[in-house]
Every structure is written in structure tokens, then in C-alpha cells.
Amino acid sequence: xxxxxxxxxxxxxxxxxxxxxxxxxxxxxxxxxxxxxxxxxxxxxxxxxxxxxxxxxxxxxxxxxxxxxxxxxxxxxxxxxxxxxxxxxxxxxxxxxxxxxxxxxxxxxxxxxxxxxxxxxxxxxxxxxxxxxxxxxxxxxxxxxxxxxxxxxxxxxxxxxxxxxxxxxxxxxxxxxxxxxxxxxxxxxxxxxxxxxxxxxxxxxxxxxxxxxxxxxxxxxxxxxxxxxxxxxxxxxxxxxxxxxxxxxxxxxxxxxxxxxxx
Numbered sequence: 001x002x003x004x005x006x007x008x009x010x011x012x013x014x015x016x017x018x019x020x021x022x023x024x025x026x027x028x029x030x031x032x033x034x035x036x037x038x039x040x041x042x043x044x045x046x047x048x049x050x051x052x053x054x055x056x057x058x059x060x061x062x063x064x065x066x067x068x069x070x071x072x073x074x075x076x077x078x079x080x081x082x083x084x085x086x087x088x089x090x091x092x093x094x095x096x097x098x099x100x101x102x103x104x105x106x107x108x109x110x111x112x113x114x115x116x117x118x119x120x121x122x123x124x125x126x127x128x129x130x131x132x133x134x135x136x137x138x139x140x141x142x143x144x145x146x147x148x149x150x151x152x153x154x155x156x157x158x159x160x161x162x163x164x165x166x167x168x169x170x171x172x173x174x175x176x177x178x179x180x181x182x183x184x185x186x187x188x189x190x191x192x193x194x195x196x197x198x199x200x201x202x203x204x205x206x207x208x209x210x211x212x213x214x215x216x217x218x219x220x221x222x223x224x225x226x227x228x229x230x231x232x233x234x235x236x237x238x239x240x241x242x243x244x245x246x247x248x249x250x251x252x253x254x255x256x257x258x259x260x261x262x263x
Contacts, residue, residue, distance in 0.1 A: 002039040007248030008048035010084040016249040043256035056256040065096035067251030071241040083215040106217030112185045121178035133220045139183025146170035186222040210237035214247035
């Protein structure tokens, strides 16, 4: 059986093609996808799912949970979908429950980059979150943020590492570069999302469940670097599965196949 599934998000559509249980095609496009591929079954999910004709429409959080379970082999976890904004879904064998979300995400990084970075900072005026993330790799956080070391005497023993952020954008040096600003933007957005993740896990019914990240903005190297540091400080597990940007589409295909087999 061939199954074509689309995850139609705010700005991007992620598409996967399953052929006899194997993923044979993965594509990502702006706007709505082409629907002229002939398959046995079509499925759709995402905020713009109603704009696409398909055999089965799968609720977004159900699709994301199914895709994350497929990619990780886990049955209980906190799902953190970092796209244009960010949502938090508690997944267990009984249910997947939407806990809430935040407007912080890749859309925030993109918008603030366009507002704060100089026109020549990003090649071809590419103010995407991905472009800002690449520029951020060259940035120096102490030129933008107040860090723990800034508020301590040299002789004091800190409760937290000296390079931990105390205040995002709390100290902007006159010589701060576009790379510094890009890093400041990414840090502010992703540190906030990661701390919300910590709070959500600690308040879950099983306080040691892992957090699984998905969504296009979860590919950020800044996000992953901060996450690896934070999981050590908090004693937590953050998982970034391969193909995580396609989790919704993968889950929609798997759910559609299950529904078809039950008919």
C-alpha cells in the first residue's frame, strides 16, 4: 500500500510517501503541496489541513504523537513541537494531551532577525530562522546577555555555571555584531522554550519522562547546544530524532494506515 501524507503548517508543508511501510519520499515546500501523486491512500494533518483534499484528516497532536512514537520507539514522553510557535503535548499509552504552547518559535527568530539585523548580515536578505541560526554560530553571548559571571565577584562560588544567562538582551555592548545579535535572539527564544520544557516534565505524572523535540525549528544548532547543557544541569533527557521535522506527516500516514486496516 502506498500512502501520501501532508503536514500543512503555518508556513511550510511537510510531505512523506510510504510504500509498503517504508518512507520513500520526504519533501518540504512553502505553502500548500502538490496533490497530483497517485497513491492508494492520502492523509493530511496540521493547521491548514482543511485546505487539502484527502481520504483521511488526522488531528494534529494525534499525528505528532504517532510520528514521535514511531521514530523513537517510546510510548510515554513530553512532545515539544518547535515550529513557527511551540506546543507541548503529554503522550502516554492512554492518551495524548495538549498541555499548552507559546508564541515563541522559529517565527519569532525570523521576525526579530528582520527587525534587528542589518540588511547585509544575512545573504540575500534571508531572514529565516535557519539563516539566523547559522549566523549565531559566530556570535559571542557576553556582548548581548547578562551572564552569571557579570553579577558575581571573582571570589564568589556560583550556584550555577558562570556562563548561564541571567538576563537575555540585558547587556548590549556598543560593539556587538550582527552575529552577536543573532545569537542573542536564538538564545532568548530557545532558552525560554527549553525552560518551559523542564517545567512541563517536572509537573508531569511521571517526572522522569524524556522530552522529544520535533518541528522545523527544532533543527537549530543553538537549540540543541543549549539543550545538551540544560539536560545535564537538570538531570533530564532531551531527544532529537532523525527526520523530526516530518513527525506530523509520518504520524498522519501511520494513523491513516491503521484506520484503513480497521475498516
